[in-house]
Amino acid sequence: xxxxxxxxxxxxxxxxxxxxxxxxxxxxxxxxxxxxxxxxxxxxxxxxxxxxxxxxxxxxxxxxxxxxxxxxxxxxxxxxxxxxxxxxxxxxxxxxxxxxxxxxxxxxxxxxxxxxxxxxxxxxxxxxxxxxxxxxxxxxxxxxxxxxxxxxxxxxxxxxxxxxxxxxxxxxxxxxxxxxxxxxxxxxxxxxxxxxxxxxxxxxxxxxxxxxxxxxxxxxxxxxxxxxxxxxxxxxxxxxxxxxxxxxxxxxxxxxxxxxxxxxxxxxxxxxxxxxxxxxxxxxxxxxxxxxxxxxxxxxxxxxxxxxxxxxxxxxxxxxxxxxxxxxxxxxxxxxxxxxxxxxxxxxxxxxxxxxxxxxxxxxxxxxxxxxxxxxxxxxxxxxxxxxxxxxxxxxxxxxxxxxxxxxxxxxxxxxxxxxxxxxxxxxxxxxxxxxxxxxxxxxxxxxxxxxxxxxxxxxxxxxxxxxxxxxxxxxxxxxxxxxxxxxxxxxxxxxxxxxxxxxxxxxxxxxxxxxxxxxxxxxxxxxxxxxxxxxxxxxxxxxxxxxxxxxxxxxxx
Numbered sequence: 201x202x203x204x205x206x207x208x209x210x211x212x213x214x215x216x217x218x219x220x221x222x223x224x225x226x227x228x229x230x231x232x233x234x235x236x237x238x239x240x241x242x243x244x245x246x247x248x249x250x251x252x253x254x255x256x257x258x259x260x261x262x263x264x265x266x267x268x269x270x271x272x273x274x275x276x277x278x279x280x281x282x283x284x285x286x287x288x289x290x291x292x293x294x295x296x297x298x299x300x301x302x303x304x305x306x307x308x309x310x311x312x313x314x315x316x317x318x319x320x321x322x323x324x325x326x327x328x329x330x331x332x333x334x335x336x337x338x339x340x341x342x343x344x345x346x347x348x349x350x351x352x353x354x355x356x357x358x359x360x361x362x363x364x365x366x367x368x369x370x371x372x373x374x375x376x377x378x379x380x381x382x383x384x385x386x387x388x389x390x391x392x393x394x395x396x397x398x399x400x401x402x403x404x405x406x407x408x409x410x411x412x413x414x415x416x417x418x419x420x421x422x423x424x425x426x427x428x429x430x431x432x433x434x435x436x437x438x439x440x441x442x443x444x445x446x447x448x449x450x451x452x453x454x455x456x457x458x459x460x461x462x463x464x465x466x467x468x469x470x471x472x473x474x475x476x477x478x479x480x481x482x483x484x485x486x487x488x489x490x491x492x493x494x495x496x497x498x499x500x501x502x503x504x505x506x507x508x509x510x511x512x513x514x515x516x517x518x519x520x521x522x523x524x525x526x527x528x529x530x531x532x533x534x535x536x537x538x539x540x541x542x543x544x545x546x547x548x549x550x551x552x553x554x555x556x557x558x559x560x561x562x563x564x565x566x567x568x569x570x571x572x573x574x575x576x577x578x579x580x581x582x583x584x585x586x587x588x589x590x591x592x593x594x595x596x597x598x599x600x601x602x603x604x605x606x607x608x609x610x611x612x613x614x615x616x617x618x619x620x621x622x623x624x625x626x627x628x629x630x631x632x633x634x635x636x637x638x639x640x641x642x643x644x645x646x647x648x649x650x651x652x653x654x655x656x657x658x659x660x661x662x663x664x665x666x667x668x669x670x671x672x673x674x675x676x677x678x679x680x681x682x683x684x685x686x687x688x689x690x691x692x693x694x695x696x697x698x699x700x701x702x703x704x705x706x707x708x709x710x711x712x713x714x715x716x717x718x719x720x721x722x723x724x725x726x727x728x729x730x731x732x733x734x735x736x737x738x739x740x741x742x743x744x745x746x747x748x749x750x751x752x753x754x755x756x757x758x
């Protein structure tokens with residue numbers, strides 16, 4: 201019967217015409233839309249931001265789940281410190297020096313010779329990277345096992361070493377995934393790299409919240425399920441970018457033959473490793489010192505830092521990620537004027553997001569913590585311990601964003617030595633301030649030391665990059681900064697007005713926190729952007745155009 205239907209000439213003609221019609225729509229609209237996506241830097245930021253939002257929301261749910269099960273216990277602190285080890289190498293080799301060294305070279309190869317040469321160089325780098333990563337996993341796992349055998353080691357430190365051995369293979373997986381992301385970014389493909397953390401977070405939620413939670417009530421066994429979720433997530437973080445890169449035409453081949461490009465890569469990588477290692481060792485030292493203070497300090501330190509990383513990761517890192525290839529292209533052409541203009545636009549966008557985010561986290565930190573994390577093993581007392589640490593990290597949010605962009609400004613010019621020297625200064629400053637402030641101020645002192653060291657790093661990097669370019673990189677944003685501060689001040693007034701009104705409503709503390717997070721925050725954000733629009737913030741018009749132009753171009757066939 202089906203065969204008879206398909207043999208019907210009228211139906212076949214209808215289907216043929218329908219196919220032609222849909223094909224004409226596809227070829228008329230989709231290529232135009234894709235071309236627009238490729239050309240529009242701010243729309244790329246939007247795409248990466250929206251992709252990252254999903255990842256961060258899942259990450260937030262993951263943290264809520266982990267803290268509701270383990271609270272601020274010694275077991276949770278041991279996990280968070282142990283997870284710092286592979287994350288240190290991830291940010292060092294994956295998202296730090298490796299990406300900074302790879303992206304300008306890959307971009308240069310693509311600009312001069314096309315994508316085939318990009319893949320040729322990428323295979324040489326990846327072959328060496330995989331070999332080094334497997335060796336590092338073996339070496340550091342043995343070191344952690346040896347440390348765990350030290351007689352008289354406190355339980356929380358012994359737990360840290362055991363969990364560190366379980367989690368260290370994740371380092372190799374996530375570093376390879378970051379190398380894939382660098383190649384995709386060099387081809388202006390941003391969505392798949394932005395979704396990398398989604399697979400980790402989803403895996404943890406499934407294995408800990410689904411299987412681990414119901415399979416056992418023993419906290420240690422649930423922790424093993426959490427570690428399994430990390431490793432499974434790491435596998436998918438490699439697999440999905442691998443498939444995306446294959447669709448771009450890449451085929452992996454082991455290639456250990458030397459070339460002059462590898463020498464240039466090593467020249468960029470080694471100082472970058474030292475510079476990035478300073479920043480990551482800073483983090484490791486801070487968490488290790490927190491572990492010295494008491495068994496819950498690492499958990500509190502981590503949680504406060506994670507809440508600040510939410511706007512940082514969704515917006516600031518997305519902006520820096522999208523603008524890095526553009527800065528690299530300007531630097532490759534020697535176009536310092538457009539480099540400065542691109543850099544300043546990225547900085548304006550970062551400040552427009554991070555300054556009001558800082559204000560919001562400082563004023564509304566308590567209800568945010570109460571709503572999101574006061575579940576299960578995480579109590580009201582833990583919220584009060586976390587709050588001052590959150591204030592300290594929130595104060596440094598605009599500076600963290602600025603440093604991320606400044607580093608990419610140097611990396612775009614293939615200069616990894618200057619960031620290394622400045623990072624060394626930041627490391628020393630952080631270490632001195634941490635040791636000086638941790639005993640009188642506790643975990644708050646460690647957070648404050650971290651923020652102050654980033655302030656010093658931002659000042660030095662800005663001065664050095666401005667001097668290199670013979671341009672003042674911040675002079676052009678002063679007027680826009682005033683508009684941002686005015687908008688933030690109006691937002692503060694709206695927040696306090698709405699909070700005063702909520703006090704008179706018949707809600708519990710949890711209900712009041714929910715109203716603040718779900719109503720007050722969105723309303724204050726709308727008012728903030730309305731003020732920027734009224735003040736004619738220079739990027740508002742272009743932001744509006746990002747919504748209109750893709751549709752109009754697709755319909756017009758341009």
